[in-house]
Amino acid sequence: MRFRPRPVVLATLSSLVLTAAATSGAVAGLAPDQPAAAPLAAAPAATDTDGDSLPDAWETNGYDANGDGVVDVDLPALGASPTKKDLFVEMDYMSGRLATTAAFDRIVQTFANAPVSNPDGSKGIRIHLDGGPAAGAAYNLGGGNQVPYDSNLQPAEAQTDAIKKANFAPARKAIFHYMLWADDYDNTCSSGNAFAIPNDTFIVTMGPKCNWTVTENRNVGTFIHELGHDLGLTHGGTDHANYKPNYLSVMNYFFQFDGVPRTSGSNWFSYSSFAPPALNETSLRESVGLNTATASTWKTKWKCPNGSTRTSGAANAGIDWNCDGDTVDTTSTSINGDTSKTTLSAQNNWANIKFGGGDVGGGSSQSKTSTPAHELKEMTQQEYDNLKTTTR
Ligand SMILES: [Ca+2]
Ligand SMILES: [Ca+2]
Ligand SMILES: [Ca+2]
Ligand SMILES: [Ca+2]
Ligand SMILES: [Zn+2]
Numbered sequence: 001m002r003f004r005p006r007p008v009v010l011a012t013l014s015s016l017v018l019t020a021a022a023t024s025g026a027v028a029g030l031a032p033d034q035p036a037a038a039p040l041a042a043a044p045a046a047t048d049t050d051g052d053s054l055p056d057a058w059e060t061n062g063y064d065a066n067g068d069g070v071v072d073v074d075l076p077a078l079g080a081s082p083t084k085k086d087l088f089v090e091m092d093y094m095s096g097r098l099a100t101t102a103a104f105d106r107i108v109q110t111f112a113n114a115p116v117s118n119p120d121g122s123k124g125i126r127i128h129l130d131g132g133p134a135a136g137a138a139y140n141l142g143g144g145n146q147v148p149y150d151s152n153l154q155p156a157e158a159q160t161d162a163i164k165k166a167n168f169a170p171a172r173k174a175i176f177h178y179m180l181w182a183d184d185y186d187n188t189c190s191s192g193n194a195f196a197i198p199n200d201t202f203i204v205t206m207g208p209k210c211n212w213t214v215t216e217n218r219n220v221g222t223f224i225h226e227l228g229h230d231l232g233l234t235h236g237g238t239d240h241a242n243y244k245p246n247y248l249s250v251m252n253y254f255f256q257f258d259g260v261p262r263t264s265g266s267n268w269f270s271y272s273s274f275a276p277p278a279l280n281e282t283s284l285r286e287s288v289g290l291n292t293a294t295a296s297t298w299k300t301k302w303k304c305p306n307g308s309t310r311t312s313g314a315a316n317a318g319i320d321w322n323c324d325g326d327t328v329d330t331t332s333t334s335i336n337g338d339t340s341k342t343t344l345s346a347q348n349n350w351a352n353i354k355f356g357g358g359d360v361g362g363g364s365s366q367s368k369t370s371t372p373a374h375e376l377k378e379m380t381q382q383e384y385d386n387l388k389t390t391t392r
Pocket of ligand 4: 319320321322323324325326327328329
């Protein structure tokens with residue numbers, strides 16, 4: 001089917017937008033619309049020069065969610081640009097759970113420092129955080145608000161969706177990721193949840209119910225971790241295997257709360273910016289460490305045969321993978337804490353960001369939600385404490 005000129009294209013676009021706006025939760029509801037929507041990808045209205053899933057037309061003129069000619073989300077006024085990658089997150093919160101302005105500053109800086117290029121010649125991603133008035137002027141885009149306290153969201157996804165529905169303007173669905181600073185869910189004591197990968201929604205849950213010690217580092221690391229799932233990232237990069245020593249990312253549980261250690265002493269609370277060579281656990285050469293010069297400013301962590309966790313020196317130098325006191329062996333041992341010996345592949349996260357998870361976006365043909373169940377139970381205080389107390 002080919003489009004005749006303007007009127008037909010506009011009608012189709014507006015019906016697509018209406019469908020997206022009217023569908024709640026709604027990846028299942030979107031799926032049948034994909035074939036009809038697909039031809040739009042080639043239409044000028046859907047051009048997305050910067051690849052952030054927000055069409056140029058929206059970023060230039062504002063987004064009219066229901067096609068009535070009135071702009072519902074004024075993207076230019078919110079600071080969006082058609083030539084720079086933008087990411088919008090509305091943050092609602094239960095009493096006492098909203099992170100600090102200092103934490104938001106760090107999250108913004110992490111994305112600003114992202115090693116990704118923009119058509120305007122700049123580097124980085126501009127993340128727009130909206131925690132409402134309580135978050136301070138710099139982080140108030142008019143959407144964030146406090147929600148009723150619930151120490152245990154159960155079932156987590158349904159209750160999160162209900163809170164989202166009651167506290168999030170439907171017109172924002174195609175623009176904003178939605179997140180909640182909450183207490184606990186499903187009695188798991190997990191630090192957060194993104195429900196699917198990629199997605200448009202996530203929660204950070206380190207409340208008093210499970211006696212979390214909540215620090216700025218943990219809030220920053222967990223926010224970036226869960227948002228990472230929304231952006232298509234996983235615990236293993238190329239797969240879902242956790243604790244890979246060559247995966248230098250907050251997506252790796254080794255680094256979610258404390259960042260990736262670096263030789264400078266300043267930790268990296270960010271996604272991986274390069275992928276060291278794969279590590280074959282049946283034949284690990286200790287003398288070469290992560291086996292790349294790029295690792296010279298990084299340290300890493302690994303697990304010993306007895307289950308304890310260790311931190312290396314400069315990761316391009318020798319690493320005692322089998323924990324016998326030297327770095328001269330070629331050894332066969334599991335270094336990521338599971339019992340199997342496999343080849344551990346890393347990933348450059350920043351080169352693999354997927355904009356447009358779930359209902360977000362409209363210009364790019366990004367993959368929508370999938371549900372890898374093994375990613376959905378997140379790190380607990382207990383798991384973290386185990387990592388800490390066994391470090392030697
Ligand atoms: Ca765009
Ligand atoms: Ca943009
Ligand atoms: Ca809200
Ligand atoms: Ca050794
Ligand atoms: Zn995770």
